[in-house]
Amino acid sequence: MMLSIRLKARFWLIILTKLKSKNMDLPKRKPTRLKGYDYSQNGAYFVTICTHNRKCLFSNIVGAIHESPENQLTQYGEFVKQIIEILSGRFNVVIPKYVIMPNHLHLIIEIDNDNEKRAIRESPLQYNRSVIDKLVGFLKMNVSKKMHSIYRDKIWQRSYHDHIIRGEKDYREIWEYIDTNVQRWEKDCFYNVERS
Template identity: 50%
Template structure:
């Protein structure tokens, strides 16, 4: 299946190095399901169960280590079979010329994971959405929470 070509979706006048929260989605190359396995329905009576693969465990380790990147905080995340979702908050303190951006954080995550695994597992680009208000934040938080339950309806799902 040929995947769609992506075009930049960034707001032209928005300061991506400034304070704020972002909904970030990073997909695996060719949408390969290498990060986790999800069981739902009768196989998961307490709700969906996300079991990370070894690759997924490495990804999770580096997501959690993003806390050490100055100015970034991962508020929420989920590791799906072929992508990850994160709410990434940026608080760089006083404005400065060299403040890291969301692209810097995502690029570092992808680079570190690839280096650790010894191979490139990521799609070239990533998707981001500027979280504009509290309601938007809550809806995205719920979307991330509920994402594993929706996996069986995903076009890349294979039982």
């Protein structure tokens, strides 16, 4: 038994040594956040969160080939909506615009650190993670808890995409993008017809 464990360990050591000698690094995830940027500072952010393998869980786009498609939330989509609606009070942010699509959601998140309620709710030790990270983690965790009793597969794609909104023009374009996301569903880069 002990010999078998030693042989396996030696085998993997040889493999890893060969990979390194051939300058073949193991795959690494590239960081998705802007290096050196403080995501806890005041500002507006465009955040996109996707489902695992872009599986359509949250809504159905009805009439997408017609001029006015309708976005009908599923039971899971209603869970997402419930959690989004409590985020503002919990994290001292404003979410003026969002859309829950079949396999992803977009949010505009405005951070206001000047609000005095934040200082009361959070200790200085909680500032090491950005507000956006905490908010996305809270949303994913709580939606997962609500869905877990009826949906057992993995729900979320790892991480999320963010964009720092820079200026009024950028803000208006993102607002318009969210507003028209349902109408553009079949041409969307996240488009997928696979249902849960």
